[in-house]
Each structure stands twice: as structure tokens, then as C-alpha cells.
Amino acid sequence: MKYAFSFLAVIALILIAGLGSQIPGMQYLFGVVLPYLAIMLFVGGFVYRIMDWAKSPVPFSIPTTCGQGASLDFIKQDKLESPANTTEVAARMFLEIFFFRSLFRNTKSEIHDGPKITYESSKWLWLFALIFHYSFLVVVLRHMRFFLEPVPFVLSALEGVDSMLQIGQPAMYLTDAFLLLGLLFLYGRRLITRHVKYISLNNDYFPLVLIFSIAVTGILMRYLLRTDIDIITIKNLAYGLVTFSPVIGAKIGAIFYIHLFLVCVLLAYFPFSKLMHMGGVFMSPTRNMANNSRSKRHINPWNDPEIKPHSYAGYEDEFREFMVDAGIPVEKELAAAEDKA
């Protein structure tokens, strides 16, 4: 019932914003106070989490090597999968962060009679994860037009490309459709794929439903429910927020406040949830370290110099007689050791 619970939670949020924003005087709360609060929580929380991670040292060099390491000159190193220096690590990280390299490797295994286990390439998760993340990124970037005056050329160009199919009026953004598609896939697989369903938590369903609702309210606003959605009023509010002179102008429809409130919830929720994988992916020691731990010493700040091996002297003391008998060289001959004892 975890998946249903997420819907209930988001419906409750929608009701809060839809009804709350219609109470006279509450527009300032939903339009100004909560957005500021959410941004503060997002930035503060994000920074806090990164700092908190950074506070813990990386005691050991633990890259996961996914290819041949740097070795003899006639053995070809796999620089991307087993990087030996910072440049190569940067290249590996670039592929990981921008192209989800590791997910691209995904396989699906099946057990057949025999037994015989087979492994097939399975790129669906990779594909839809890419679609979702890049669409979301473009949608966020497009929204920057509300906060910038004049609107930079790159943003207009981005919008142009995004709406190039010229479907409908106003022209449909491709990323709107792709974002929903990506979300539906990511949500759907949590319900359908049995092992993913078994491991899924509220923490997994909730952000999907939340982002889905944000997207849907945004799309409704743009294409369908246009009553009281004056783009100039909204831009004035948004621009006022970033210039610290917010004004609530003419009446804005409830759908806008619902959209904005859900975004606020997402921002506030972000740093305290699994969504922090956005920051974490940069800091994962199995990916962001060079595989050079034999050529360059890695330092562990809490390395305990008091932990010493069981000493050779202690070892020889225990086994000296046997060693001498067997003709193994010793530091102290038998007689000398006995004299001392």
C-alpha cells in the first residue's frame, strides 16, 4: 500500500495549497513566505549534507576497477574504467554523471532448466532514467525565464528546440511529455517488477508522485486551465522573489499556487531524502578515486600507529628452537637467548 500512500500524501498537499491559497491574505504565505522558506531549506540542507559527508574522511583508496589498471607498457590500460590519474577520473565521472555509465551496463538474468543462467543486456532503466533526468533538467532551465530579465538567448533557443514540433497552441514542449513518460516508467516498474516492488519504500514512491503532480499542474496551467493565469503577474512575482522585492499582484489561479507549493515541498524534502543522490554521485569513493594506490600512497587521517604486527622478536622467541633445528637463520642463537632468559 506504499504506492497508494504517496498519492494520499500528495493529494493532501494539493488540497492544502488549493484551498489555502484561496483564503484572503494567504497568497503572501503561499507565494512568498513558503518559497523563501523552501529555498532556504533546500540550499541550507544541501550544503549541510555535502559538508556532513565531507566531514567524514575517505580512509582508504577504494575505487571499483571496471577495466584493466595501469600496469606494464605492453598491457593496455582502460583509462575510463580504471583511471590512474585525476584527468582520467574526471573523464570517468563525466560519463557516470552525464550518461549514467554504470546503469548502461545493466543486465537481466534468468534461471532456466539445467540449471542454466543467462544474462541479457537490459537498457530500459538506463534509457528512461536518462529521459527523466534530462527532461527534468530542461524543464527547470526553461523556468529560469521567470527569474531573468531580459531572458538570455540560450533560454529562448532551448525553448525553441523543445517546442520544435509545433504541436498545439501554445506549442507543446517535448520535455513535458518526456518527463511524464519517464516518471510513468519509473513508477510503473516499481509496481510491476517484482523485486523492485519488494524493496520500494514510501521514500521511493513519494518523490515520483510529487514530481509527477508538479509536472501535471504545470502542464494544465500552460495548456488548459488558463483562467487567472497571467504570465506577466507570475513573472513579476518570480522576479520579485529573486530580487528580494516580492509583490503579489493581480489574482492568480489556485492551480498556480498548487504547482508552486508542490515545488516548495520538493525543494524542502530534497536534502533530507534519497534525492541527495544528485550530490552523492560526485562524492562516491568507488567512482571518484584514481586506481593508483600502489604508486601513490593514500593517507588515512585516523591511521593508528599503535597497531603493530606481532613482532618478529616475539615470533622467534616462541619458535627459536624449531628454527635452529630446521636450519632457519635466527637473530639470537639458542645459547644467547637462554643466557638472557
Place this chain on the structure above:
Amino acid sequence: MAVAKLEQLAKSVVQGPTMATGAVPNKDWMDVSAIFKPGNYAYQAKQEKVEYLNSQKGLHFPNAREWSPEDDDWKLPENWKEIILKGLKERLEKFRSLKIFMDCCVRCGACADKCHFFLGTGDPKNMPVLRAELLRSVYRNDFTLGGKLLGKMAGAREMTVGVLKEWFMYSYQCTECRRCSVFCPYGIDTAEVTMMLRELLHLVGVGINWILEPASNSNRTGNHMGLQPHTFKDNVDFLADDIENLTGIKINHSFNRKGAEVLFITPSADVFAEPGLYTAMGYLLLFEHIGLDYTWSTYASEGGNFGLFTNNELMKKLNGKMYAEAKRLGVKHIIGGECGHMWRVIHQFMDTMNGPADFMEVPKSPITGTTFHNAASTKMIHISEFTADLIRHGKLNLDKSRNAHVKATFHDSCNTARAMGLLDEPRYILDHVADGWVEMPENTIREQTFCCGSGTGLNTDEIMELRMRSGLPRANAVKHVIDKHAVNMLSCVCAIDRATLTSLMNYWNPGCNVCGVSELVGNALVMEGENRQELTEGLRTLV
């Protein structure tokens, strides 16, 4: 422990109602408790072994006692929960990896069917993601805002004895092979999680004997097998005698010799039991062939390090012997034998823990003059690197036909593949010593290699069925090349593999033998002045 018959197990892994075969458990995983019964757990550590380790300087192994996982009462210390949570807090502060891996998982499930334990048992808690959730749920409860506010709704749960028992069960059904971490979009490494779970369990006196006994032995006698210096020497001498019988070559080797150029360290299993013995004979022949000035050590007579499977303090303490002995003997550098987890420690931990080894020189092959820049700081090179370089420079007189009885394939051990990147050196050697060796399917080799199923100290007989299950993906890939190419030899560069894969092959693929790559080198070497018998089985030939 009776092990299921092949036919039964073969049927069970395909048809058993498990998550791997399509069944879905009807209970939430948090509501399923770990039940211990004969065959599904490795025996608890003996009291005297725990006491011994606890008495060693720098180590902490409290709560030595008689107990059994099958008992309800594990005789934990009264404040066990406090100890565990404090231990967890401390580790979160010491290991960034732990924090990141606790926080970043999105439960995408990409890791789920990458685990050999999951594929072989179908137990959902053997999906790497769920193995980590066993700890993550407790972490959420006590260390995150969401967990504190929302509790179970946010996937949090309280630390209980039941949870602790679950940790014990599943941290010893993971071989820290890192295969899941290859596929994880954030590189979350279950090995790190399992290591932390095992460290935490030791804080309350919960550990297994098959790890702590070899570790104690290694501390005291220098090697896991507990071979005392004279016995260790006898074993190596015996191998040298065997070589003389087979080839007429007298081996010149030495022990604890000061002033040798190179110290050679290999897992003690290589001088203790078949088929590792033949690998050790390969080393002896190789060094004799090139006239290397080297010495064995009885004090540092263990390449392996069961501390890796226990906690970082024990790992450091056991590993410290290598540099201590190199320093005492005054060698220029160290060569290490074939072993997986040994090389994880040497490659990723040794220099950090026990370096800098500035009393040695950057390894330089005295035969070819090649400088091993990749080991410039640790001063320790892998036997496969050393051998490949010798072959490259034409320093070995090899006759491939001496391996004509062998149709080989190659198993990458988890640690050399995913924690070192040593993939092509052994292959280069194989190309030159064994005709027509073949690769297993691509999803089962190199960085995607499957564990033997019994690594990290799980190579113990009482859990044989579990081991045969978790080794199934590896065995299955071998079977593929047996059927297709009539492979009869599974070669590898790992001492644990040589033991475990032998059991695994005997069970799933009888007739397929296991060897170290250095054994095949030894077979192929044409020695000067040899008086070689007709060796139809190479170094294994009984004469």
C-alpha cells in the same frame, strides 16, 4: 553437513519458489526473521580464539563466550544496543563511503540480480540493495531526520536482537566481491556495507570461527594454516623435492635470508594443499629458471589476510608483517603470489595502513630491467606482472606443448578484477603457455566476473550447500565452455579459488580441474640441464 544431491539442487534453484525464480514473498521483508538451522550458518568463533585475539595489542574482540547462533539467547553484553549504535556512529564519522552509501541509494534495483548469492538462493535479502537496507533501516531510525520523524513510514526500524541476527546471517552470505558496485549508478559497494556489519558484530562478540581461527593462526605463526616455521620450511622443501623427482632440477630456495634482493610472499594454502601445491611448484621453477635472488619468510608466510573479513584493525595488524619482514631482511622489493583478497589488501590498503615503505626501492626486475612504476610506492608487485614482463622480454624458455593435456579457461577473481584491475597480465601469460585457452561468456568475466561463492572466509564445509548455490553462476559459466570447447582446466590467480573452485567443480562440473596460472607456467618451462620425465599431467604427474 549433508549436501543436497546435484539433481535436487539443480531443480531447486530453478523451480524453488524464490524471488529469483519468480515467486514473491507474502510478507514485507522487515517482518521476516532470520532462523538459524544446521547448514545455513557458519559456526561461531571458538571462545579461545576470540580471547587470544582480544589479548593482542591494538585489537578489540570482547565478549568471548560459548554460544550458538541456533540458541535464542546469544549472550550479548547487556548494553549491546548501545555498543552497536555507538559503533555505527563512530564508523559513519570514520568512513565517508558508509555515509554516502547509506544516503544515496534510490532502490533502483539494478544490483539485485547481479549477486551470486541472490541468483543461487533466491533469498530477497541477498539482493545487495536489501542487504544494505538491513543496516540502512537502522541508520535511518537513529541518524536521519526523516527516520526520526516518520519511523517505519520512512523505512526506519529499531535496532533489535532480531535485526542483529539478520545482520549476522546476511553479512556472512556476502563475499564482498563488489560485483554489485560495478552496476550501481552511484558505485555503492556492498563490500563496504558488509565490512561495517561484520565490524559492528565483532563489537558484541559475534563472529565466525572459519575467519577468526586462521586470523589468530596468522598472527601467531605467520600463516593461516598455523604452520610453524620448521613445518612451513618442510612443506616448501617437499615441493622442491617433488620438482627434482619430476624434472631433475635442484631448486635453490631459502628462508628468512637477509640480504636477498626479493622477498616472496604467497598465501600459505599454496604450500599446504592441492591444487595450490602445484602453483607453488610453478613459482619455485620460475624463480629457479631466471636465477632470482629471493627468499621465503616463515614469519611473513601468509599472503592472505583474514583481517580484511573481520575489521580494519586486524587487517592492519596482520598485514604489518610484510613490511616489517622486508625491512628486517633488507630486501629491495617484494613479489606477491597469486591470491585475490591478499591483493585487495596490498593494492588498496597496505601502503595506507603500514607504509610508507621507503626502506625499499621501486621494484625493478633484476632480469629484464623493467621498473614497475605502478608499484612505486608499495614496492610490491604481483607475480603475474613479474611473469608477463619476463615473457615479453623473451626471458623464459617456454614450450606450450607441455600443456597439451590442458584446455583452459580463466576465472578472474573478484578482488584482482574489481579492486585492482589486474585482468590482462594473467591472460598474456596464458597466451604464451597454454594453447587454445578460451574465455567464458562476457557477462561472467573481467569486471563482471562471478565470485567462487566462498570468498571472505566462507570456505567452510558446514555451509556447503550455500556455497554450491552461490557458486552456481560461476560454475554455470564454466559449464558453458566445457560443453562448447571441452575445457578441462579452470585456471585462476587466487588461492581461495584454488580451494573453493575445486569443490565447486567437483559438485557442478566433475572432471574439470582447477589450477593457478603459475602452475601452467611451471609446466611449460624448459629448464636448463633438466632431466624431465614424461609428464603427461605436467607437475601433477604421479611418477
